[in-house]
Amino acid sequence: MDMVNVIETKRDGEELSTQQIRDFITEYTAEIIPDYQAAALLMAIYLRGMTRRETVDLTLAIAASGNQLDLHDVAPLVVDKHSSGGVGDKTTLVVQPLVAACGVPVGKMSGRGLGSSGGTLDKMESFRGWSSSMDLPRFKRQLAEIGLVLAGQTAVLAPADGKLYALRDVTGTVASTPLIAASIMSKKLAGGADAIVLDVKMGSGAFMPNLEAAKELSRIMVDIGKDAGRQTVALITDMNQPLGHAIGNALEVKEALATLRGEGPAEFWAHCQDVAAYMLLLAGNVDSLEAGREKATAVIKNGRALEKFRQMVVAQGGNASQVDDPTLLPQAAFVEDLVVPRAGFVKALDTGRIGWAGVHLGAGRLVKSDTIDHAVGFILPIMVGDKVTEGDVIGSIHANDAEKLAEARAELWASISWSETAVDPLPHFYTAVT
Numbered sequence: 001m002d003m004v005n006v007i008e009t010k011r012d013g014e015e016l017s018t019q020q021i022r023d024f025i026t027e028y029t030a031e032i033i034p035d036y037q038a039a040a041l042l043m044a045i046y047l048r049g050m051t052r053r054e055t056v057d058l059t060l061a062i063a064a065s066g067n068q069l070d071l072h073d074v075a076p077l078v079v080d081k082h083s084s085g086g087v088g089d090k091t092t093l094v095v096q097p098l099v100a101a102c103g104v105p106v107g108k109m110s111g112r113g114l115g116s117s118g119g120t121l122d123k124m125e126s127f128r129g130w131s132s133s134m135d136l137p138r139f140k141r142q143l144a145e146i147g148l149v150l151a152g153q154t155a156v157l158a159p160a161d162g163k164l165y166a167l168r169d170v171t172g173t174v175a176s177t178p179l180i181a182a183s184i185m186s187k188k189l190a191g192g193a194d195a196i197v198l199d200v201k202m203g204s205g206a207f208m209p210n211l212e213a214a215k216e217l218s219r220i221m222v223d224i225g226k227d228a229g230r231q232t233v234a235l236i237t238d239m240n241q242p243l244g245h246a247i248g249n250a251l252e253v254k255e256a257l258a259t260l261r262g263e264g265p266a267e268f269w270a271h272c273q274d275v276a277a278y279m280l281l282l283a284g285n286v287d288s289l290e291a292g293r294e295k296a297t298a299v300i301k302n303g304r305a306l307e308k309f310r311q312m313v314v315a316q317g318g319n320a321s322q323v324d325d326p327t328l329l330p331q332a333a334f335v336e337d338l339v340v341p342r343a344g345f346v347k348a349l350d351t352g353r354i355g356w357a358g359v360h361l362g363a364g365r366l367v368k369s370d371t372i373d374h375a376v377g378f379i380l381p382i383m384v385g386d387k388v389t390e391g392d393v394i395g396s397i398h399a400n401d402a403e404k405l406a407e408a409r410a411e412l413w414a415s416i417s418w419s420e421t422a423v424d425p426l427p428h429f430y431t432a433v434t
């Protein structure tokens with residue numbers, strides 16, 4: 001194909017044909033088109049956008065770049081969730097085992113960190129030996145045996161997304177509505193989910209900065225899901241502050257494990273309950289959201305959700321003793337408290353900046369070849385509206401390098417703004433798009 005012509009067409013704001021989009025995905029997956037040309041096209045898409053037709057074509061082409069699973073021989077109805085990306089977002093780690101423990105099979109294809117937002121696979125690799133790569137027979141066997149799989153984009157499932165995702169992460173082309181919609185929905189379609197709950201994050205730490213943009217992304221994804229015959233709901237939820245208290249891979253895993261033990265932060269648990277309730281409702285497992293929330297609480301209380309998580313870790317080669325004793329997860333060499341220098345109220349958190357501070361500490365990637373430092377990150381239990389007095393400890397920095405720690409400290413303080421007067425807390429849920 002004439003890739004230069006494709007780049008120029010999009011650069012000049014014109015529409016790409018269905019065939020051009022398909023050829024681009026086929027040849028990029030086959031490594032005929034090099035990264036530098038793909039990066040140029042991604043930037044042109046980022047700047048010029050895509051029509052709805054182009055976005056659907058891109059989604060279907062990425063979904064068709066590998067196998068498209070039909071899981072009905074092992075599970076009558078498979079349900080899945082996906083987040084559009086946020087800081088401290090470890091919802092998958094809690095919600096997937098929780099829903100599986102309620103008897104609804106969950107086969108999920110997850111991603112790695114993207115820009116300032118963390119990724120489920122990077123978090124899960126905090127467990128020694130845990131692997132997300134598997135072939136189709138193994139995916140199905142695990143789904144049939146334990147009802148829970150967390151796979152990555154492999155040569156088998158939406159491989160084009162794996163390649164594009166890694167390229168977007170390091171070329172400033174993440175926050176694009178068509179690219180996010182195609183990335184998320186291609187994985188969901190290829191992964192064979194019958195029912196999909198999309199957690200669309202909105203705010204300073206999300207790729208969608210406001211409600212309007214979040215609604216547009218939600219509408220496109222819900223339409224793509226419907227066209228493909230999948231029940232799809234998008235929940236627009238807040239990302240103007242980190243989700244939960246932990247930011248950084250192993251720290252987030254520890255918080256997820258605490259939540260599975262019923263000891264997680266209240267607002268994070270409320271979010272997990274909501275997402276799980278929608279998944280159970282779409283799966284026909286309960287007949288109301290309230291019943292879904294109650295069922296979710298029950299499998300936390302009786303330990304079945306934690307046990308399901310443990311089974312998945314073991315099935316994918318991970319170290320179960322780290323589930324049983326989270327202190328065995330990676331720990332940073334330096335832990336420094338954040339002590340408030342003044343009294344006041346938390347006015348706002350620049351959540352994207354907090355996410356980038358984590359990336360600079362080593363929790364994410366600046367170039368494709370960067371390795372993740374699983375131990376580093378922050379514990380930040382403050383929320384917008386909280387009142388603090390001078391000398392309060394409002395969190396901690398976990399680092400393996402003294403210089404990076406000093407940089408992270410400066411970035412973190414710069415990302416918090418204060419008020420002398422009381423500030424209203426933020427909602428965690430905005431609306432559902434069905």
Ligand code: URA
Pocket residue numbers: 083084085111114179180181183184
């Ligand atoms: N999650 C994805 O899988 N892809 C994106 O582009 C953003 C979030």
